[in-house]
Amino acid sequence: DGGITQSPKYLFRKEGQNVTLSCEQNLNHDAMYWYRQDPGQGLRLIYYSQIVNDFQKGDIAEGYSVSREKKESFPLTVTSAQKNPTAFYLCASSARTSGATYEQYFGPGTRLTVT
Amino acid sequence: GIQVEQSPPDLILQEGANSTLRCNFSDSVNNLQWFHQNPWGQLINLFYIPSGTKQNGRLSATTVATERYSLLYISSSQTTDSGVYFCAVGIQGAQKLVFGQGTRLTINP
Numbered sequence: 001d002g003g004i005t006q007s008p009k010y011l012f013r014k015e016g017q018n019v020t021l022s023c024e025q026n027l028n029h030d031a032m033y034w035y036r037q038d039p040g041q042g043l044r045l046i047y048y049s050q051i052v053n054d055f056q057k058g059d060i061a062e063g064y065s066v067s068r069e070k071k072e073s074f075p076l077t078v079t080s081a082q083k084n085p086t087a088f089y090l091c092a093s094s095a096r097t098s099g100a101t102y103e104q105y106f107g108p109g110t111r112l113t114v115t
Numbered sequence: 116g117i118q119v120e121q122s123p124p125d126l127i128l129q130e131g132a133n134s135t136l137r138c139n140f141s142d143s144v145n146n147l148q149w150f151h152q153n154p155w156g157q158l159i160n161l162f163y164i165p166s167g168t169k170q171n172g173r174l175s176a177t178t179v180a181t182e183r184y185s186l187l188y189i190s191s192s193q194t195t196d197s198g199v200y201f202c203a204v205g206i207q208g209a210q211k212l213v214f215g216q217g218t219r220l221t222i223n224p
Contacts, residue, residue, distance in 0.1 A: 102146060
């Protein structure tokens with residue numbers, strides 16, 4: 001059963017703690033992405049990776065870090081430097097094509113609450 | 116950067132009605148996707164439609180790339196169609212999607 005899994009579904013942390021969100025895909029996709037969604041808003045890109053051991057900052061990367069050691073996995077760490085970490089986090093992946101077009105598929109998301 | 120505007124922001128309809136959701140974008144795109152976000156937050160892929168017209172059951176979409184807009188049509192709405200519909204676009208050389216603010220659709224029985 002191919003797809004994207006994110007864990008946990010809900011996550012609660014105290015302010016000042018780092019927290020890591022998991023994202024795994026078995027679609028054999030090269031590219032993976034992390035987005036953030038705030039209530040009533042669209043999604044904004046945090047980081048993306050087009051290939052193993054390489055990743056680029058998105059529009060709102062401050063306070064976040066990522067790694068891409070395996071093709072299937074792209075974990076996101078929300079650090080204590082992120083000023084407003086409470087949000088819904090979505091992971092996505094796409095097949096890397098030789099052209100410039102691609103379709104992204106999303107995981108079920110992780111709701112992070114920091115108090 | 117590219118701007119994506121969706122209209123209307125909210126739409127309330129009775130079951131069985133038809134609806135049209137619009138997405139305007141400010142620059143040339145090579146990727147346009149429509150998503151439905153269900154009440155649990157899951158983004159469901161509806162269409163990948165950088166240009167042309169596609170249909171899938173009661174849903175269809177049209178993108179007129181030269182005029183920089185896309186339309187999502189929902190016919191014979193059902194209560195399960197409720198949720199937020201997002202349009203997202205990608206531009207040449209950029210491996211990311213830029214999302215609109217969404218249209219919240221409520222279908223009443």
